[in-house]
Amino acid sequence: MTNQTSQADIVRKSLKRRYRKEMRFRAYGILAIAIALTFLFILFADIIGKGYTGFMKTTITLDVTMDSEVLFLDDPTDPTQVQMADFVAPLVAALAETLPQATTEDRNALRKLVNPYASNQLRDELTENPEWMGTTQTITFLAHSDVDVYVKHQGDSAYSIKLTEEQQGWVDDLQERGMIESSFNDVFFTSGDSRDPARAGVLSAIVGSLLTMFIVLVLSFPIGVAAAIYLEEFAPQNKLTDFIEVNINNLAAVPSIIFGLLGLAVFINLFGMPRSVPFVGGLVLTLMTLPTIIISSRAAIKSVPPSVKEAAEGIGASKMQVTLHHVLPLAMPGMLTGSIIGMAQALGETAPLLLIGMVAFIVEVPEGFFDASTVLPVQVFLWAGSPELAFIERASAAIMVLLAFLMSMNAMAIWLRKRLERRW
Template sequence: MNNQETQAEIVRKSLKRRYRKERRFRAYGIVAIAIALAALVVLFTDIISKGHTAFIKTTITMEVNIDGEMMYLDDATDPRQMKNADFVEPLIQSLMREIPGATESDRSALRDLINPYASNQLRDALKENPDLLGTTQAMTFLSHTDVDVYVKHAGDDQYSIKLSEQQREWVDQLLERGVIETSFNDVFFSRGDSRDPSRAGILGAIVGSLLTMAVTLVLSFPIGVAAAIYLEEFAPQNKLTDFIEVNINNLAAVPSIIFGLLGLAVFINLFGMPRSVPLVGGLVLTLMTLPTIIISSRAAIKSVPPSIREAAEGMGASKMQVVLHHVLPLALPGMLTGSIIGMAQALGETAPLLLIGMVAFIVDVPDGFLDSATVLPVQVFLWAGSPELAFIERASAAIMVLLTFLISMNALAIWMRKRLERRW
């Protein structure tokens, strides 16, 4: 009896120890998840707090007297006169009318309130409609970057205010009178990069990313699916096939910068293709994405039950008909989700594109696959390395846009998997 009681006590103690270990293990898991979520919260809070103001622009609206005598311009249709005309003077005179007490000695300080490209905007408006010469028009211009920073970050010690005390007083007056206003920054989504932060946008980077991703998708998906079908359904089991499979798995773990070096050596140095174009970027990302697509496509093909193949072959279908008419349609949802995840990974890559020249300063929005372009991750890299905090603000906003694309692509992959997958 004592022996039985002793044995039972031993079992109870053993169970208690096991349950304590299980509770500790669950606690460790909960703590790990909490740390990961806290890190994500800190990351997103930092990005959003720095970048949300980039979606706001500061503008100055005023009555501009487009006086030809003031601009030394008689004929707005004469290209030579338009080239030599003074489009800055009407802006300064308009600001002097808006700010009581401003004098001719304040011209330089007044000029620094408005965007340096405002004179180009006036010139373009006059080119488009020469009849504006000699009239007074209400026009809206972007403010200077220093004014934009002051309006959005006054009192924030993180941002250095470069305006003088007098300029701050002028800005405060114009804010009270509604001459200076803030609104949604459509410039951020409608323009390419610029040396001036207030005019810098991500449209060029978005278009460059879309063109690059289009090349990647058109090349990587069919090649990856065809390779997966061959390796899984047709390739003989020999040393060569085993060697290919091992290397595909190894390529999936190769650092992305290696693919950039390969693209630089092959596509640019060997074949002489141009730098910083979506076509070359897409080719490099295709090399990087192919292993992921091949591996996920093979897994999707393996998930199709053997009974499907056996039933089709029993009905007299050939091997090709079995694969194309039965296996491929059933494996396609898994292939698509794997491809979307691979494309999302490629969208966020920077290192391989830096090596093929897509780090160049690109102002114009690309029109085709052979036009110079950049992509969103590289644009973030360029802005994040700028000493101006106004560019850091736009880098954070671009990160928010990039994360939106990545989350949307992953959500699409999850939705397609839930929607199209079949359970056997």
């Protein structure tokens, strides 16, 4: 009886130790998840905190008098006169009239309140509406980037205000009158890159990314799926196929910049393809994405139960019929998921595209696969390295747009997986 009691005590003690270990292990897991979520929250908070103002623009509304003597322009329909006209002077005159405390010596300081491209806007609007000549029109212009930074970040030590105290007083006065306002930055989504932060947008980068991803989708998905089907269903098991499989697995771990070097050496230097175009960028990212798609597609094919193949073969189906009519439909959800995740990874790559020249300053929106373009990650890279403080928020806002694309692609992969998945 004593022996049985001692054995029971030993078992109870061992169970207590095991339970304590399990509790500690669960606590470590929860702690690890909490730490990961904390860092993720800090990252997103930093990006959103710096980038949300990038979705806002600062505008200034002025009553501009179209005086021919000030403009040095008689006929707005004459291209020669328009080219020689002075469209800055009416803007400065409108500001001077609005701010009577500004003296004649302050004309240069007043000019720096309005965006440098405001004169181009005035020229275009007067050319489109020649009847405005000799009248006063209320026009809204983009404010200077220094004014934009001041309006959004005054009091923030992370941003240095370049306006003088006098200019800050003028801006405060115009804000009180409602002539300087902040609104949604539609320019950010409707224009390409610009050397002026207030006019910089991501439209050209978004279009370039979509064109590049289209090339990746058209090439990588059919090639990757076909390679996976052959290796898994038709290839003989010999040293050659083993060599191919090992190299595919190795290529999946190769740094992306190596694929950029390969694209530079083969597509540009050897084949003479143009630099900085979506077609070449898509080819490079296809090479980088193929190993991921092949590996995920093979895993999806392996997940199909052997009984499905045996049943199809038992009723007389050929190897090709078994693969195309039974294995491929059941494996397609996993193949689509792996392909979308691979494309999402390619969308966020920067290094390989830098090497093939997609780091160019692109203002115009590309219209085809062979037009010069850039992509969202490269646009972020360019803005993040700019000395202009106003580009900091533009870079963070572009990161938010890129993250929205990536999360959308991952959400689509999850939805397709759940929608097309078959349980057996």
